[in-house]
């Protein structure tokens with residue numbers, strides 16, 4: 606299993622440099638974070654951002670939302686789809702006003718008392734609003750933790766809390782989200798630019814299983830495949846520095862040149878490597 610403290614430090618360092626600038630990361634208002642989480646559950650980030658601002662302008666607090674009609678909530682949800690979510694938010698607001706004086710509870714157990722809030726959303730509010738070391742395991746987070754720690758996806762839920770850095774739970778949760786969304790993708794993860802490559806071991810079949818062990822992992826065939834997999838996974842137009850690529854594949858510069866000679870990749874005069882056009 607990967608070393609937990611090294612994974613924490615590598616991921617938090619990467620997040621400090623690469624974090625996406627998202628509006629719900631600038632607040633600790635639990636209601637605003639709840640709104641963002643519910644919107645993000647079935648809608649892309651780019652589409653959520655304007656709707657998030659508009660919703661909070663229309664209903665700035667839980668009390669404002671509870672005081673509006675269900676029809677108002679559904680109207681304000683226009684353009685987001687899956688309208689049942691608007692009704693769910695409205696019901697949560699009504700319950701929070703009736704049971705908690707218009708505030709959201711701080712604990713996961715308290716949040717789960719509100720009908721419409723499940724384990725993922727409760728964890729997200731507890732972590733992102735109250736900065737508590739609570740896990741929130743969605744499909745992205747499950748995939749990242751499964752790959753990094755080499756465990757089956759079904760086992761992630763029960764181990765996720767144990768790897769949270771207690772002093773940096775908020776950033777850890779956000780970093781897992783970003784890594785899962787942009788780097789550790791479902792197919793063709795961008796392992797070569799991943800901050801966890803050295804801890805994780807690099808590309809492997811999906812589903813959390815480790816790449817072939819033993820002899821195969823030191824064979825030319827393995828490294829040739831790995832070099833090409835990494836180039837294949839790069840966004841269009843991106844190159845990799847030859848030295849950086851070599852470092853990530855245990856110094857196998859010979860294989861990079863061999864692949865170039867075979868026409869499977871190109872190395873330009875600035876020692877940048879890419880797939881052939």
Ligand code: SF4
Pocket residue numbers: 749752753788789790794795796797799800801802803805806807808809
């Ligand atoms: S090295 Fe690859 S598989 Fe491992 S976490 Fe990074 S992108 Fe995912």
